[in-house]
Amino acid sequence: MTITRTLRLIPHLVAMFVRTKFEYPGAMLLAWFSQATSYGAMYTAIALIVTRFGTLGGWTWSEMALLLSFHLLAYSSGASFSFTQFRVMEDMVRQGTMDAILVKPISTWVYLVFSGLNIGYTGHVILAVGLMGWALTQVDIVWSLPAILFFLATLLSGAVVVCSLMTMIGATALVWVRSRHLYQIFFGFWELARYPITIFPFPIQLMLITLVPLGFISTVPVAVLLGKPVPLLGGWAGLACLLAGPLMALIAMAHWRWCLRNYQGAGG
Structure with a gap:
């Protein structure tokens, strides 16, 4: 299938999935509210601790708020394209439904x-x-076009780092059959x-x-923006942030292709 035809199909795939989710709008809205409430309670606890002791590792609450929001936004953006989709690959391999997907045009x-696509x-x-909007009004960042x-x-x-890691974990099921336990390590x-x-x-x-480069969805980019020192990377931290996503995407692509080549079906 040509790239142009694939691109034309993507909106239709997304639209079909979104329509199925909107069949039960009440449940969907309740899930959104419960997720926001859960994280909000967690962040409130962190805020109370940081404001009580002044800083956490040299980070004030407003700086921590920026770090937490960056961490959550980067994660949710990447995971919406990967988590629920690849978490079930283990089941698809065991049940043999993966074979039907592999022959689709x-x-x-x-x-x-x-x-x-997870709108959840x-x-x-x-x-x-x-x-993030609140934190950006509180921290001291000198904004310019390059900074933006x-x-x-x-x-x-x-x-992209998040999406790549989750793709690699899911793809591992094509070879090992079992891969869901690796998500526990990821979330740790x-x-x-x-x-x-x-x-x-x-x-x-x-x-x-390095091995699980999730520092690039939180500490490293935010520290660069705030002018804080970054351990191990030093002055290369800014460049490393920009390269982390593309590099992980290339690694994930290679891993995905290797797993597909070595997939033998549900029967082994």
């Missing part, structure tokens, strides 16, 4: 991503944008990335920048 990755992250996005472009580019790069590091990585021991800092 469209890119398998495109079909999986856009036929299940709307609550995350609303909360993140609201908190850097802010937007690193937010996109962080979302994701929880750590919610805080400034400088508060963690060196091995964890290293992992959050």
Whole structure:
């Protein structure tokens, strides 16, 4: 299938999935509200702790608010294209339904991503944008066109990091059959990335920048914007933020293709 035809199909895939979700608007709105409330309560607890002690690892509450909002917005943007779609790949492989998707006249990755585009992250996005809007009025950032472009580019790069990691985890099911347990590891590091990585021991800092580079959806880009030092990366932190997403996308593409080549079906 040509790229042009694939691009024309994407809006139809998204529209069909969104229509199924809007069949039960009450449940959908309740889910958005519960998600926003859950994160809001968590952030309130963090705010109380930070304001009580003044700073957390040298970060004030307004700076932490920017970090938390950046972390949530980058995550929800990337996960909406990957989490629910690839989390079920283990089931699709075991049940044999993955075989039917592989023979569809469209890119398998495109079909999986856009036929299940998760609008359930709307609550995350609303909360993140609201908190970010407040935080940006409180922190001391010298805005310029390069700074604005850097802010937007690193937010996109962080979302690509999340999408790439989740794609790789899901694709692993094509070879190992079981892959869902890897999401538990992912979310363990994701929880750590919610805080400034400088508060963690060196091995964890290293992992959050290299092996599981979730530091690029929170601490690293926000620290660059605020003029804070970034461990391990130093003056290269800004460039690393911009390259993290594209590099992870290339790695995810290679992993995805390798897993497809080695997929043997539900029967092994």
